[in-house]
Amino acid sequence: MKVTEHINKAKGETLFSFEIIPPVKGKSIQELYDNIDPLMEFKPPFIDVTTSREEYVYIDRDGLFDKKLTRMRPGTLGICASIKHKYDVDAIPHVLCGGFTKEETEYLLVDCHYLGIDNVMALRGDAMREEKYFEPTKGGHHYASDLVKQIQQLNCGNYLHEVIESDNCADFCIGVAGYPEKHMEAPSLRNDLKRLKQKVELGADYVVTQMFFDNKKYFEFVDAARDMGIDVPIIPGIKPIAVKRHLQLLPQVFRVDIPEALIEAVEACKSNKEVRQVGIEYCIEQSKELKAAGVPVLHYYSMGKSDNIKAIAEAVF
Ligand code: FAD
Numbered sequence: 417m418k419v420t421e422h423i424n425k426a427k428g429e430t431l432f433s434f435e436i437i438p439p440v441k442g443k444s445i446q447e448l449y450d451n452i453d454p455l456m457e458f459k460p461p462f463i464d465v466t467t468s469r470e471e472y473v474y475i476d477r478d479g480l481f482d483k484k485l486t487r488m489r490p491g492t493l494g495i496c497a498s499i500k501h502k503y504d505v506d507a508i509p510h511v512l513c514g515g516f517t518k519e520e521t522e523y524l525l526v527d528c529h530y531l532g533i534d535n536v537m538a539l540r541g542d543a544m545r546e547e548k549y550f551e552p553t554k555g556g557h558h559y560a561s562d563l564v565k566q567i568q569q570l571n572c573g574n575y576l577h578e579v580i581e582s583d584n585c586a587d588f589c590i591g592v593a594g595y596p597e598k599h600m601e602a603p604s605l606r607n608d609l610k611r612l613k614q615k616v617e618l619g620a621d622y623v624v625t626q627m628f629f630d631n632k633k634y635f636e637f638v639d640a641a642r643d644m645g646i647d648v649p650i651i652p653g654i655k656p657i658a659v660k661r662h663l664q665l666l667p668q669v670f671r672v673d674i675p676e677a678l679i680e681a682v683e684a685c686k687s688n689k690e691v692r693q694v695g696i697e698y699c700i701e702q703s704k705e706l707k708a709a710g711v712p713v714l715h716y717y718s719m720g721k722s723d724n725i726k727a728i729a730e731a732v733f
Pocket of ligand 1: 465466467468469510512538539540541542543558559560561592593594599600601602603607608611624625626627653
């Protein structure tokens with residue numbers, strides 16, 4: 417079922433969902449299940465599965481190093497299929513511009529269609545670790561809006577190199593990313609919102625936000641988006657702080673601010689166990705306020721471990 421249908425069916429009640437990351441190559445999928453299992457009692461209608469960018473590795477061949485491109489966390493689509501099969505919930509693969517040609521994207525979408533996947537999250541992807549800026553892959557898309565266009569075209573039977581009239585066309589519900597504190601490369605929040613509007617005009621059905629720690633920023637973002645005519649659901653994505661290092665890491669990687677009160681509470685902790693508890697309590701308050709404001713879904717970035725998300729969900733749902 418489409419995310420938008422889940423939201424309509426809930427009739428104003430806030431739904432619970434979360435995002436998971438595929439395991440590193442060579443690890444068992446069981447660890448993933450062990451972290452999903454405890455969250456299933458909160459009845460997530462959908463679970464997102466991220467896709468990682470490829471990266472360079474250096475292989476020592478008797479002192480000479482071979483530079484090879486590899487993906488450390490492959491398996492997004494396989495995990496989506498297994499989640500759908502095991503838990504009978506909708507699984508949403510993240511589809512990236514970076515690292516994929518348009519043809520590879522088309523084949524991926526065809527696989528999604530055959531697997532009965534109804535939703536895809538269309539993203540540009542970050543720059544590779546070795547790059548300062550995002551470089552489009554040769555034969556691939558530059559912006560998420562181009563990817564949205566391709567998916568929407570496929571929904572109409574327009575493949576890249578042929579138009580196929582069929583009564584079995586894909587009908588993907590398309591999610592895209594939004595940034596309450598603006599995307600790091602955007603010259604202004606308003607300009608970034610214009611780009612978001614473009615994605616919606618091209619066919620995006622809903623937005624999931626980057627994490628934020630100050631609900632005011634989300635509320636202002638939604639107001640600004642509505643003023644601009646963006647009328648699709650805007651799902652808040654949130655994450656509990658779990659270790660002290662997050663105070664530096666999250667602003668650096670995601671360009672988000674952390675409120676003073678949360679910084680002080682984390683800095684006062686004597687161990688990461690205490691930090692985890694502070695993160696849980698803060699996220700519970702954040703979630704309760706968002707839920708009271710009537711957000712359609714509370715979407716949690718689980719980053720692999722679910723004990724803190726379970727504690728939050730128990731207090732909120
Ligand atoms: P875009 O919408 O393409 O925007 C990128 C930048 O370009 C923005 O600054 C925008 O303002 C600007 N822009 C857009 N269109 C134009 C244009 N026509 N001309 C000039 N400028 C333009 N990354 C992963 O690698 N894997 C994941 O699984 C993943 N999941 C994510 C899930 C969510 C909910 C979010 C919020 C992010 C996720 N990301 C993921 C990170 C994402 O890929 C990065 O934030 C990336 O840098 C931007 O992606 P985007 O889809 O927002 O890009």
